[in-house]
Amino acid sequence: xxxxxxxxxxxxxxxxxxxxxxxxxxxxxxxxxxxxxxxxxxxxxxxxxxxxxxxxxxxxxxxxxxxxxxxxxxxxxxxxxxxxxxxxxxxxxxxxxxxxxxxxxxxxxxxxxxxxxxxxxxxxxxxxxxxxxxxxxxxxxxxxxxxxxxxxxxxxxxxxxxxxxxxxxxxxxxxxxxxxxxxxxxxxxxxxxxxxxxxxxxxxxxxxxxxxxxxxxxxxxxxxxxxxxxxxxxxxxxxxxxxxxxxxxxxxxxxxxxxxxxxxxxxxxxxxxxxxxxxxxxxxxxxxxxxxxxxxxxxxxxxxxxxxxxxxxxxxxxxxxxxxxxxxxxxx
Amino acid sequence: xxxxxxxxxxxxxxxxxxxxxxxxxxxxxxxxxxxxxxxxxxxxxxxxxxxxxxxxxxxxxxxxxxxxxxxxxxxxxxxxxxxxxxxxxxxxxxxxxxxxxxxxxxxxxxxxxxxxxxxxxxxxxxxxxxxxxxxxxxxxxxxxxxxxxxxxxxxxxxxxxxxxxxxxxxxxxxxxxxxxxxxxxxxxxxxxxxxxxxxxxxxxxxxxxxxxxxxxxxxxxxxxxxxxxxxxxxxxxxxxxxxxxxxxxxxxxxxxxxxxxxxxxxxxxxxxxxxxxxxxxxxxxxxxxxxxxxxxxxxxxxxxxxxxxxxxxxxxxxxxxxxxxxxxxxxxxxxxxxxxxxxxxxxxxxxxxxxxxxxxxxxxxxxxxxxxxxxxxxxxxxxxxxxxxxxxxxxxxxxxxxxxxxxxxxxxxxxxxxxxxxxxxxxxxxxxxxxxxxxxxxxxxxxxxxxxxxxxxxxxxxxxxxxxxxxxxxxxxxxxxxxxxxxxxxxxxxxxxxxxxx
Numbered sequence: 001x002x003x004x005x006x007x008x009x010x011x012x013x014x015x016x017x018x019x020x021x022x023x024x025x026x027x028x029x030x031x032x033x034x035x036x037x038x039x040x041x042x043x044x045x046x047x048x049x050x051x052x053x054x055x056x057x058x059x060x061x062x063x064x065x066x067x068x069x070x071x072x073x074x075x076x077x078x079x080x081x082x083x084x085x086x087x088x089x090x091x092x093x094x095x096x097x098x099x100x101x102x103x104x105x106x107x108x109x110x111x112x113x114x115x116x117x118x119x120x121x122x123x124x125x126x127x128x129x130x131x132x133x134x135x136x137x138x139x140x141x142x143x144x145x146x147x148x149x150x151x152x153x154x155x156x157x158x159x160x161x162x163x164x165x166x167x168x169x170x171x172x173x174x175x176x177x178x179x180x181x182x183x184x185x186x187x188x189x190x191x192x193x194x195x196x197x198x199x200x201x202x203x204x205x206x207x208x209x210x211x212x213x214x215x216x217x218x219x220x221x222x223x224x225x226x227x228x229x230x231x232x233x234x235x236x237x238x239x240x241x242x243x244x245x246x247x248x249x250x251x252x253x254x255x256x257x258x259x260x261x262x263x264x265x266x267x268x269x270x271x272x273x274x275x276x277x278x279x280x281x282x283x284x285x286x287x288x289x290x291x292x293x294x295x296x297x298x299x300x301x302x303x304x305x306x307x308x309x310x311x312x313x314x315x316x317x318x319x320x321x322x323x324x325x326x327x328x329x330x331x332x
Numbered sequence: 333x334x335x336x337x338x339x340x341x342x343x344x345x346x347x348x349x350x351x352x353x354x355x356x357x358x359x360x361x362x363x364x365x366x367x368x369x370x371x372x373x374x375x376x377x378x379x380x381x382x383x384x385x386x387x388x389x390x391x392x393x394x395x396x397x398x399x400x401x402x403x404x405x406x407x408x409x410x411x412x413x414x415x416x417x418x419x420x421x422x423x424x425x426x427x428x429x430x431x432x433x434x435x436x437x438x439x440x441x442x443x444x445x446x447x448x449x450x451x452x453x454x455x456x457x458x459x460x461x462x463x464x465x466x467x468x469x470x471x472x473x474x475x476x477x478x479x480x481x482x483x484x485x486x487x488x489x490x491x492x493x494x495x496x497x498x499x500x501x502x503x504x505x506x507x508x509x510x511x512x513x514x515x516x517x518x519x520x521x522x523x524x525x526x527x528x529x530x531x532x533x534x535x536x537x538x539x540x541x542x543x544x545x546x547x548x549x550x551x552x553x554x555x556x557x558x559x560x561x562x563x564x565x566x567x568x569x570x571x572x573x574x575x576x577x578x579x580x581x582x583x584x585x586x587x588x589x590x591x592x593x594x595x596x597x598x599x600x601x602x603x604x605x606x607x608x609x610x611x612x613x614x615x616x617x618x619x620x621x622x623x624x625x626x627x628x629x630x631x632x633x634x635x636x637x638x639x640x641x642x643x644x645x646x647x648x649x650x651x652x653x654x655x656x657x658x659x660x661x662x663x664x665x666x667x668x669x670x671x672x673x674x675x676x677x678x679x680x681x682x683x684x685x686x687x688x689x690x691x692x693x694x695x696x697x698x699x700x701x702x703x704x705x706x707x708x709x710x711x712x713x714x715x716x717x718x719x720x721x722x723x724x725x726x727x728x729x730x731x732x733x734x735x736x737x738x739x740x741x742x743x744x745x746x747x748x749x750x751x752x753x754x755x756x757x758x759x760x761x762x763x764x765x766x767x768x769x770x771x772x773x774x775x776x777x778x779x780x781x782x783x784x785x786x787x788x789x790x791x792x793x794x795x796x797x798x799x800x801x802x803x804x805x806x807x808x809x810x811x812x813x814x815x816x817x818x819x820x821x822x823x824x825x826x827x828x829x830x831x832x833x834x
Binding site for chain 2: 206208
């Protein structure tokens, strides 16, 4: 995906196609933040800082990938945070209580998440209901289901699971990542391939561009809409598994508000909320920018963590205004 | 002349919608390598016929034969697969995708399950070259003009072995150069043996491009003619359905007016109506005649400020006026009764009284309600003057007949005592009695010094009421004729057909 874009940029030389501008703006922002951090704080400008951003946000990245599919069709999925929490809860309780092995629990969790997404997508499509309200219902439902399993945090003590979670994959020169990062990167690559090189992916873009036209062109719009919510449900469940690795617990209060972080990452990554325009690379950059803000604040030390929210808020304002300017210019 | 076997033959097509017989025994045949125009006024059944052909609506009766085999399609997709492709007026493509993708999406060339972008772009470029277009197929569709987008839609349509190409009003938003380009493409496709069904309101274009035409009126077949054998006058009279000889001369006295009220100079709006100059005097009724879609309503909307003019100026009472919004026009005491009383005018769930005082209330603002006894007095007066029946101000408007609804709408504007009243099709779809009353009212109002711009599809009515008649054709005001003894529906129709009297 990245190389494809760079090739195209190189081939065109002087002029950057308008559709890449938002992604490039986000990339520029990320680089600027990293450079500024490196100048201001000692020990900031190292590769491990960036890798830590990946390690700490692998679950958000996976969730945001699913969200990108949904937003590209012009929809929204508010249920992702709750599905993440439900996934941690199911994983933890099944491993702690009946003592199921992880290789049974994880596929089951992924299946449940996908099924939830499938049902929501089917309702959105078959009854022609606003995705906002359908996934809002899904959000309450999944969060509520967490508390039927238990109201307290359930620790995960399965040896295989914890061993995998604590594995360090050493790269060159003292750099390391967690297995979650590898999983997240694989998800990103597969998703980018699907969006760019398969009919499903192109139909996602067409549906977001104009649902009416896509229908008249004979594209399977309904099937695609159901598919994106299923993908989002799958990604949320997988994000939940990754969060379980990270937290080593299941809890109904995990991932509160993560749906909003995911939406913010997608929008900052340059994807239009109205659908049809955006790249997965942008979403990756959006997650990295969000993660880097937290890193900068932790290096700063004196500022409270609420500044993260303030910066994310300001960034979102800037980016939605940019989007508005961008689409207004395109229309004229 | 020997006629090749038709590629498509529809015979005895009937289609009933609730309350309307949309099509009744219509025949249509399309010959390969011909451009066939489907003619008729709005509501004549053109679009219904196309929808029956492409499987959007099932036909109630009749048969469709494609290349000799009886077919019936469940939807546009099936029709397309059988070789019948449709390009609609509004381009139904995805502007966010590239040109190449828009042509091939849904049937992209693939290699081992993966979309082969390189081959797709190459094939798209090749296909567009067949239409003599050389554009960057990897650029997003939105970066091209509407005309080019239309060509892309045609390219998509003909990629699937098209035998029949339906172009439904493809030219309505194109400029002259773009139309030429489209016609060029159509001629090429014709040479390849594709049968083209072409729908357009523009008579000149029909005569330029079509070989044969089928005329519909009120859901019935008028006939099939060779374009070169049917004069424009004959075509218009067949579409409108009045034999010229049958019409009497009904127009009244032509008078001279010397106090101009509204003067439009080179007023125009790109894509809606070409710049026109029109003066309306106090006490004068100016009629606008022309086929549907010729720009009549567009002129009315410009004068009322409902659309922004892209050029020209307006003077009201001698002083320049900026009619940028309906409010501004209302401040100059210009009133507009719209063509579609259901959609733009009346609120069916409010009472007669509430509907009538609406515009008066709007001019006062919501902080100063019209006192109830003043409401009652005004409403009572107009119910009586216009003979609104039943004469009950608390009756819901939805329960009134069309003619009475129209009178309520008129009353709403008359309360404001306008200086210029614009009436767009005030008598369409109402019964004869109410029609006569509204016509009488227009005469009375103009005698009282009010200027009236009267728009109607019925030439006879325009002639009876107007002191002067503006003739529109293809979104251009082509003539401004005093209603004297020499002006008849005959000459009007000729003017509409030929585009200006020598």
